[in-house]
Amino acid sequence: MFTPSSHDVRRFFCDALRKQRNGEVLTPMDAIAADWIVQHPEYHAELADAEEAIARDYSVEGGKPNPFLHLxxxxxxxxxVSIDQPRGIKAAHDLxxxxxxxxxxxxxIMECLGEMIWASQRSGLPPDTEAYVECVRGRATR
Structure with missing residues (x-):
C-alpha cells in the first residue's frame, strides 16, 4: 500500500502544475490533478513554489485553506466514482x-465526506459509507 507523506502529496500537486504549464508529459494521475488545479486558480501561486508549499503550515489557526487537502x-x-466504491457513490455522484x-x-460531496470522517473519528467507529452515500443522494435530490 502506498502511503505518501504530506510532503509527497504537496510535491505531487506542485509537479503536476509545473508539468502542465511546461507542456511536459503527464501521467494519468498528473492529468487528473492538473485538470482540478486548473479549476482552482486561487491555488496556482501557492503551487508554483514547491519548496514554499512543502514548508507552509496550513493549520486551522492559520486561517488559510489547505489547497492540498482540497485537491x-x-x-x-x-x-x-471510477470504481463505485463505496457502492452507490457513482450513481449518487452522477445525479x-x-x-x-x-x-x-x-x-x-466533500461536505459529506468530511462529515463521515469527522463522525468516524469522533465515535471511534469505522466510517459509515452507507450514510456517506445517502448524504450525497440527499444533496442530489434537494
Missing amino acids: SMHLSIVEQ LVARRGEHEAHHE
Whole structure:
C-alpha cells in the first residue's frame, strides 16, 4: 500500500502544475490533478513554489485553506466514482452532477465526506459509507 507523506502529496500537486504549464508529459494521475488545479486558480501561486508549499503550515489557526487537502479530496472522489466504491457513490455522484455541475457536485460531496470522517473519528467507529452515500443522494435530490 502506498502511503505518501504530506510532503509527497504537496510535491505531487506542485509537479503536476509545473508539468502542465511546461507542456511536459503527464501521467494519468498528473492529468487528473492538473485538470482540478486548473479549476482552482486561487491555488496556482501557492503551487508554483514547491519548496514554499512543502514548508507552509496550513493549520486551522492559520486561517488559510489547505489547497492540498482540497485537491486531494477531488482526487479521492474521482477514484471513488471510477470504481463505485463505496457502492452507490457513482450513481449518487452522477445525479448530483446532473443537478449542480461537476465542480459544485464535488464540493458538496466533500461536505459529506468530511462529515463521515469527522463522525468516524469522533465515535471511534469505522466510517459509515452507507450514510456517506445517502448524504450525497440527499444533496442530489434537494
